Amino acid sequence: MAWSIHTYANPTRFMNFSAIVLPYVWALAGAGIGIGLYLSFFVAPPDYQQGDSVRIMFVHVPSAWLSQFGYGIMVVSSIVALIFRHPLADVAAKSAAPIGAVFTFLALVAGGLWGKPMWGTYWVWDARTTSTLVLLFIYLGYMALWAMIEDPNRAARVAAVLAIVGAVNLPIIRFSVDWWNTLHQPASVFRLDGPTIHSSLLWPLFVVALGFTFFFIGVLMVRMRAEILRRKVRTLQMQQAAA
Amino acid sequence: MNAFFALVQREVRLATRVGGGGGMAVFFFLIVLSIVPFGIGPDLNLLTRIAPGMLWVALLLSALLTLDRLFQADQEDGTLDLLVLAPQPLELTVLAKAVSHWLTTGLPLVIAAPILGLMLNLPLDGMLPLMGAMLIGSPALSLLGAVGAALSVGVRRGGLLISLLVLPFYVPVLIFGVSASRAALVAVPGDLGGQSLALLGAVSLASLVVGPVGGAAALRVAVK
Amino acid sequence: MDSWTEFFNMGGYGPYIWSSFLIAIAVMTGLALQSWMDLKKQKRLVSELEARAERKRS
Known part of the structure; x- marks a missing residue:
């Protein structure tokens, strides 16, 4: 049989496939997060400037990464769904959105809890926080659109258009927010993350991020399975109502 | 191209005869801005400082107000199916819709803005930059709004959904618009006003592509 | 014992660090559980509907 994308x-x-793979994904997620937590509390040294508060990074940075990763999955699946009319692509896009939104939320919460000891306030309107907030709004709008259109086939294609329009606009929004930020705050803000992370912190961070990513994939598979069954339930109900 | 102008004409005529034209949007604009001093107190210095920002926020909200009728009315009476099937490219149809939305909402608000600026104690020197920025930025609101309106065609309580979908995309317009309007009031180093005006223009031009293309794509899948 | 209190104190940053980790764990567990329970529910609905279809046929 020809091996294709289908x-x-x-x-x-x-x-x-997912029934076979899922246990391994969960195992990898558990191992990554477990080892990562150990490393981040017992191995990673406190930062010379920020002390122990730097450990919040192990929640904040992986969540922020997954907030981008989730949108990436949504956009790629949406493009595939629109062009190839793939039965699975829009299931993936719909299932990725709530997970991405949850990690965007977590990135904001962890960022706030990091900001309080560092900046003296939970919320600052700095460029990164603000564009993350806008990203959260776009996730929520996307989910609202799915929720408000009853027919899944129509909802899938409309939502795909929104995801792609969002992908086109996100760089513009990000640029404008950066620009706005430098306008109102001269660049004296203490940077939380960035290229200055010490390497002894970097590889535990990598392990946690990997564990988080496998967790994301695991939840994504579970949600996709549920979504496929939900559509099956819908067709069965319609068949029985028609009979 | 004739169909394009005919559609714009039809929309504007419909809006002025049935929807009260720009009148409703201007009225809303006025009321939102009159609420502001009640919220923050009648301190004239404070009002001057926040006037450009408030005017722009009110502009965004007023532009949202009429968006939900943009395609919904046509969908309800079946006109939308004809528009989608018409030989004219759907992108042009969406553009015509956005242009007529701007003519009946954006333009009246830009004209009304100086009067409302006076109420918020905006200095006279600031009026022209404000109007210029609004003139350049407000088309983007109609164009991006058309995408939101097209996405939520046929959705019950679509008006609320449009606001949720569209407002995040309005952020760049707001940022560059306020900064261009404010440049004349606050002493800033360099040519900040010109720069933000140029960026605002860039956003409007980008919306000129994103709006019709995105809106047409959404309509095609929504109507089918 | 002292080393443990020191550990939980995290150089004075304890409340921030522990709450951020606990919130993350709680939210992620909640998300996984909710997804899993939804999957169970859909599985149950499918088997119910299929059983009903089977009964009608016979």
């Missing part, structure tokens, strides 16, 4: 894109095949 091999795993068939919903039934995906159900079988």
